[in-house]
Amino acid sequence: MTFLVLITLIPIAVTIFVLKSGEGPFIGIVFSFILCWGIGFYLLKLTLWNSVGREILSLETEKISYVADYRLFKDGRKEIEIRDLETEVIHEEQSDKPLGRLRLKTKSNSLETVLQMTISELEELRTEIKTHYNIA
Numbered sequence: 001m002t003f004l005v006l007i008t009l010i011p012i013a014v015t016i017f018v019l020k021s022g023e024g025p026f027i028g029i030v031f032s033f034i035l036c037w038g039i040g041f042y043l044l045k046l047t048l049w050n051s052v053g054r055e056i057l058s059l060e061t062e063k064i065s066y067v068a069d070y071r072l073f074k075d076g077r078k079e080i081e082i083r084d085l086e087t088e089v090i091h092e093e094q095s096d097k098p099l100g101r102l103r104l105k106t107k108s109n110s111l112e113t114v115l116q117m118t119i120s121e122l123e124e125l126r127t128e129i130k131t132h133y134n135i136a
Contacts, residue, residue, distance in 0.1 A: 007040045059132050080111045082133050087126045
């Protein structure tokens, strides 16, 4: 978090230093703002996702909506129609516990969750989606 604050303040400090020295503004200051604040935003997003991030699947009448919630903002909104919907559990082989992710797909579109869950939780979610939309 300290690094995040530091990388946000660096371009401001450089701008003040350059303007006080009498050299005037130049294009490098703009690039330093873009670079530092871009990296800062990415690090903020990564920090929020790892600490308070969650995925929201909304089962609506004709579609399923996906949103990545970072608490301070939401991102990655995706929607998938329920016509010809197939659900699939993707098994992850990285750990000792049986973990996986959920994939929802139609003929023209697909949606995958990012967070890993236990296979039993995913099967429960899969069953709930099938029951909600009366999918065989």
